[in-house]
Amino acid sequence: MKTSIKTYHPFNGNHLETYTMDSESKLKEKLKLADSTFKTWKQLEIKTRVALMQNLANELHQNKTELSLLITKEMGKPIAESRAEIEKCIYLIDFYIQNSDHFLQDDIIATEAHESFISYDPLGCILAVMPWNYPFWQVFRFAVPTLAAGNVALLKHASNVTGCAIAIEKLFLNAKFPKGCFQTLVTDHEGIEKLMSNDIVKAVSLTGSEKAGRKIAELAGKNLKPSLLELGGNNACIVLKDADLDRHIETIVKARMQNSGQSCIAAKRFIVVEDIYDDFIEKFTSKVKALNYGNPLEDDTTISCLAREDLAETLEKQVQRSIDLGAKVTLGNTRDGAYFQPTILTNVTAEMPVFKEETFGPVAAIIKVQSEDEAYTMASKYKFGLGTMVFTSDYDAALQRTSEIEDGAFFINEMVKSDPRLPFGGTKISGYGRELSKEGMLAFVNRKTVYINK
Known part of the structure; x- marks a missing residue:
């Protein structure tokens, strides 16, 4: 039986730390602590809970350098992007400091009663199972609104970012959150299954x-427990004939290559109308070639290795199977350990893995279409549903297409991205439920109907 977790720096393969996994008895202790903490935490006024959020923001700000280094060492993100991730977490906290009180206010409903309203009560202990690609942001966008609403949280993070998971728990403790309000679990999938069957865990x-x-x-x-799922994506980026490439090409490249292409909401399929196709290929290729590969700890690095070598191997297989089916390599397609060279594939069709599967890395699949109608049809021809983006000068016409896009997001002249002010989530096999905004705060509450007659 596995009793420890080892973490490694993906850029050089060096061993970072070894962590002892929580025993079954330790997990039970953490569950009991969460349960007892919830009983008092939920009774606090919203303004008291939110006041601690400011402490949390301060902790992130004061420790940004150390935390950014930890992110980069554990999963290989370029250091400038790691700093930006911490800053985005601070922005998220500020948003909920400003808005939690009115998000959670009772909703008065006019009925025949003397008074009737909806109250929003916390559910209890919420389990979070989180990924490695944005090891702080993914956790904070769950934890901040969930705790502000009066719940407590248990985190099972990806094993390769265990150091980040432990550091996050320490941040909450240093911010003076009650012990047991936020706890990290160092466990495996078997441990998660046992936790899900425990009555203390109310949702996931x-x-x-x-x-x-x-x-x-x-x-x-x-x-019989509520769940919120934010799963994979294979976002389409539609480029219409009237797109202003000189203005938007940097955004389009960033939409694929940010975080070394390791994002569920990255643009993965570029559907380009033939009128602008050659110009697009030229400008896109030029910008991708200009990306600066190197050590992720260097400030001028803009793209680096993937988080693990096995991820690069999987991507390599997806690309090769697509080439076998007729895709052409315009740029890249070289792997060295966990590094995968930024790659552009053309002559892509809907039967290829790079079109119909999620590719988690810096591979851009380019599809040429004859018309705007064909572009939208091709964009919708897949099983994922996180987001679609379209670049065009006629944004009014694009707006009229909104109902044709079944995804959780439709961005015009901008890359799909998460924003604390806007709800975030997918459809189809990209999951269900919404994080962020007011919807994220109400994801794990009991919407209680209260009806009063004299």
């Missing part, structure tokens, strides 16, 4: 793969 939030989502949904259903 998962960000991860389709496979992990199906398993968690099965466990949640078996135990």
